[in-house]
Amino acid sequence: MNKALILLNNVIICDRLGKMEPSTNKLTWMVGGEAGYGVMVTGKTFALACKRAGLWVFDYTEYPSLIRGGHNSYHVRVDAESVTSQVHWVDLLVALDRVTVDQHFQEVSPNGGIIYESEKVKLDPPLSRTDLKLYPLPMIELAKQAGGDDLMKNTVALGASAALVGLDLALFNQLIQEAFAKKGEVVAINQKALQLGFEYMKQHFPDDFGWKLSLQTPHEDQRLLVTGNEMLVAGALRAGCNFLAAYPMTPINAILGLMTLVDQEYKIVVKQPEDEIAGINMAIGASYAGARAMTCTSGGGFSLMVEGLGLAAETETPLVVVLGQRPGPATGMPTFTEQGDLRFAMHAHQGDFPRIVLAPGDPQDVFPLIAQALNLAEKYQLLVIVLTDKFFAESHWTIPFPDPSTIKVERPPFAELSSATEGQGKFARFAFTETGVSPRVLPGTPGGESMVTSDEHSETGLYNETAGMRKKMMEKRFAKLALARKELAEPPVVGPGDADMTIIGWGSTKGPILEAMKLCRDAGIIVNYQQLMYLLPLSTDIVNTRFGTAKQTVVIENNYSGQLDGLITQETQHRANFRLLKYDGRPFYPLEIFEYLSDIAAGKAESKRTVLTRWHDHVDTSRAAATVVKSGTATARQSAQQNQGGSDA
Amino acid sequence: MPDQVVQKATFSPATYDVAEAKPNWCPGCGDFGIWVAVKMALAQLQLPPHEVVLVADIGCSSKMPYWVKSYGFQGLHGRAVPLATGVKLANQKLNIFIIAGDGGAYGEGGNHFLHACRRNLDMVYIIHDNGVYGLTTGQVAPTAEHGFKTKSSPEPVIEVPFNPLAIAISAGATYVARGFAGDVKHLVSILTSAHQHRGFAVVDVLQPCVTYNHLNTYQYYFQRTYKLDEDTSYNVGDKVAAFQKAQEWGEKIPIGLFYKADRSLYTDELPQVKDVQLAHQDRSNIDISSFLKSFA
Known part of the structure; x- marks a missing residue:
């Protein structure tokens, strides 16, 4: 085995993922605390400061479906090179409350550190691990000293973190300036809190924390720190989307929120409807009338939207639906992640009709892909479903500044009619053509008076149930899919052509798979990876090629039944040699792969x-013997966490 | 202006006829009266056919757009309102009439009905109210009277009927009226003023179903209906009085305008589409650099 690998209690820890031992520019930092105490903002601020220091950042959050009182954690991974997933351990843990210490101290690297709020949290009896560096910090007192209140304790903790890892406080001061630009006094108080936290650490503790971050100036700094949702919105805006109707539901809320935030600037209309049924119908109505329309939801809302999918298909109205998956069925685990809706997206609705289902793996994928979805929908007058998930939607990746000029807006012109038609005829909205694509007409156009209906219909949109017309209309609709399919080009295979094994995956497993491949490289295992972005119609040529050349195939999915695995067999008769599945509500960790x-x-x-996600069995379990109730096994920890959750989302 | 004078003479009810097909409702169906009234109202309003969109539900009544020369979109059962909402948000210039039956409007689409009243988009909602599901051969509808017997309720209806007018008034509709398919002239005047009203206009139309409802017949309504408009003491701006009037049903049934209020439109609060409608925007080269930079 390669030297880069370190064996620790039979679990391999690798340079590539951070050493779990003191190092420079490889750090995993986590903040945890009670929901409602700004854990998310704190985590994002730390992540952004690291990104602006020129480093590469990936972050991942876990939070229960409630607003106050549950445990939130924000995991930030920092590296000198690009990182695309979370890891099992934490080098520096910031605990705003006792629960954070109890739930996470076993995840801390050997000789790692815990900064904890020291007024309410008393570590007596002491933690069962003696290797940890403990940094009790009077966060509340310092926050008050700065002129703030309890809620500002996380700002104090940010200052303290900066002091330990060697980050310049100016990075944080600038972020606070930007966040509170319009509230002068708040800026000053927060900056004071930062400084007090920073100085307290310098004064009270020796500078012996082993993990350091240093400024990497060359990136200065066009890179973005973005979530999947954010780049989805960026792509949709660039691609000309000007109408969104969406009912709130985790994990797509940020799409709704962001588009609302910029509705005046980009002259778009964002409607929050009374329910998802209304949402999809509004999007169909807007699209019919000439808007570039989209809706988004999660599985539960998609269930309600199902009848609308068929309406879009029967009326050949262009429509893009973003389905952000989370674990089901029913309410399931609202704020967690899963890839359980592939078959649902493919098959939802009665009858037989064409649709396209595609899945981006990360923010860089989605930027062009959402644009392609909008283009395909309008060019072929088709339903296009974009499958994402919570991990994709809410984690942050560091990416190079995207080039908007790579996105082309394709909107076939509406029928141009010179003048009002004489007589009492109707425009043939569903005229048979060679391609199956009929001319659309913009309502309001003289001479374009026409009928669009959910009934099976003739070329002029009049209900028609004759055998001949039905057959022709079915074939017309499916002909469009055959044409659209030619535009769907899968990303190239990643890794050497003559690999020992070929990974096949879809969606957000991409990041952890790429990280696992780095480990394989170090371990001398030669692996390549085919990401499938187009699930319906499945890219059978690519799948056949991969199976034809691969020595062994491994399908990796974040679901129970291996939905892509089954689809591949159904469509190509190939059967993967191996399958790796995960359905505990968490994304894959690279080590698991x-x-x-x-x-x-x-x-x-x-x-x-x-x-099953392992939380802390990478550290010496003998030292974990006498720990508090909520440590123990992963299962015990999960049930403890579930017990805290309660509300819907 | 001379142009307008010329245009005044342009459209007659026949303008909105369709050559290809004629209605297939049962002979004597109340839907005929409403269909005729819609075409007459369009002519009276001098609306060019291409500027009219009939957005329809599912059911006998909702087939109307097939037989009107205009833009037409027949959607799903219960969903005509959100469909029309999307059309209106994309292009406020279009004149939108929503065509539905009582099942779609008050049963399957009840939630949309409530929220459309709150929303106050400038559209007319015409509900064919016959208390029965015709197209599925005679099951009980939300507005069926207590004690009414149908195929799906051989025992009389247990629930009290849905009161569309009272609900529309309390939910915030700004124009609430009732018409009668047996009085086309009166219905035309309601539809005309409903369209001229700036806001969401709910027009519930008593519509005899000659095949499946043998209680609420033409004769039944001829004997009971009276015109609110003829009562000079009735104040259509009084919301409480309107709500009270909406409770009146039995020996005497009021038709006409129950309630009218001035309230800003949903679209008044959308300055981003004041000048150019979504449908007419050029979206081919949107500059997103400032959006992207906000994530740097």
């Missing part, structure tokens, strides 16, 4: 493995 791949390489892997 790497371990399976290395077992395959060693010839000792079962043909199917399911993964």
Whole structure:
């Protein structure tokens, strides 16, 4: 095994993911606290400060479906090179409350640190681990000293974190300036709180925290720190989307919020309807009338939208639906992640009609892909479903500044009619053409008076139930899909062509898979990866090619039943040799993937493995013996967490 | 202005006829009266056919757009209102009439009805109210009277009927009226003023179903209806009085305008589409650099 790998209690820890030992520019930082105490803002601020320091950042959040009182955590991974997933451990933990210490101290790297709020949290009896560096910090007192209140304790903690890892406080001061630009006094108080936290650490503790970050100026700094949702909105705006109707639901709320925020600037209309049924019907109505329309939801709302999918299809109205997956069924786990809706997206609604289902893997994928979705919808007058998930939607990636000129807006012209038609005829909105695509006409156009209906219909939109017309209309609709399919080009395979094994995956497993591949490289396991962005119609040519050349194939999915795995077999008769599945509501961690791949390489892997997120079994378990109630096994921890959750989202 | 004078003579009810097809409602159906009244109102309003969109529900009544020369979109059962809402938000210049039956409007689409009243978009909502589901051969509808017997309720209806006018008034509709398919002339005047009203106009139309409802017949309504408009003491601006009037049903049934209020439109609060409608925007080269930079 490669030297870069360190074996610790039989679990491989690797340079690539951060050493779990003191290092420069490889840090995993986490803040945890009670919901309602600004954990998310604090985490984002730290992440952004690191990004602006020229480093590469990935972050991942976990929070229950409630507003106050539950436990929130924000995990920030920082590196000198691009990182695309979270890892199992934390080098520096910031605990705003006791629960954070209890739930996460076993995740802290050997000799890692915990900054904790020291007025309410007393570590007595002491933690069962003696290797940790503890930094009790009177956050509340310092916050008050700065002129703020309890809520500002996280700002104090940011100052303290900066002091420990060696980040310039100016980065944080600037972020606070931007965040509170219009509230002068708040800026001053927050900056004071930062400074007090920073100085307290310098004064009370030796500078012996091993993990350091240093400024990487060359990036200065066009890169973005963005979520999948944010780049989805960026792509949609660039691609000319000007109407969104969306009912709030995790994990798509940021799409609704962001587009509302810029509605005046971009002259778009964003409507929050009374329910998702109204949402999809509004989007269809707006699209019919000439807007570039979109709706978004999660599985539960998509269930309500199902009848609208068929309306769009029967009326050949262009429509893009973003489906942000989360674990179901029913309310399921509203704020967690899963890829359980692939088959649902493909098959929802009665009858047989064409649609396109595509899935971006990360923010860089979605920027052009959402534009393509909007283009395909209008060019072929088709329903296009964009499948994302919570992990994609809400995690932040660091990406190079995207080039908007790569996005082309394709909107076929509406029928131009010279003047009002004489007589009492109607415009043939569903005229048969060679391509199956009929001319659309913009309502309001003289001479374009026409009928669009959910009934099966003739070329002029009059209801028609004759056998001949039905057959022709079915074939017309499906002909468009055959044409559109030619535009769907999968991303190239990642990794060497003659790999020992080929990974096939879709959607947000991309980041963890790419990280696992780095581990494989270090371990001498030669792997390549085919990401499938187009699930319906499935890219059967690409799948056939991969199966034709691969020595072994591994399908990796964040669901129970291996929905893509089954789809591949259904469409190509190929059957993957191995499948790795995870359905505990969490994304894959790179190590989980790497371990399976290395077992395959060693010839000792079962043909199917399911993964349960491990929280802290990478550290010496003997030291964890006398811990508090909520540590223990992963299962115990999860049930403790579930017990805190309650509300819907 | 001379142009307008010329235009005044342009459209007659026949303008809105469709050559290809004629209505297939049962002979004597109340839907005929409403269909005729719609075409007459369009002519009276001198609306060019291409500037009219009939957005329809599902059911006998909702087939109307097939037989009117205008733009027409027949959507799903219960969903005509949100569909029309999308059309209106994309292009406020279009004149939108929503065509539905009582099942779609008050049953399947009840939630949309409530919120459309709150929203106050400038559209006319015409509900064919016959108390029965015709197209599915005679099941009970939300407005069926207590004690009414149908195919799906051989025992009399247990629930009290949905009161569309009272609900529209309390939910915030700014124009609430009732017409009768047996009095086309009166209905035309309601539809005309409903369209001229700036806001969401709810017009519930008593519509005899000659095949499945043998209680609420033409004769039934001829004997009971009277015109509110003829009562000079009735104040259409008085919301409480309107709500009270909406409770009146039995020996005497009022038709006409119950309630009217001035309130700003939903679209008045959308300055971003004041000058150019979504439908007419050029979206081919949107500059998103400031949006992107906000994530740097």
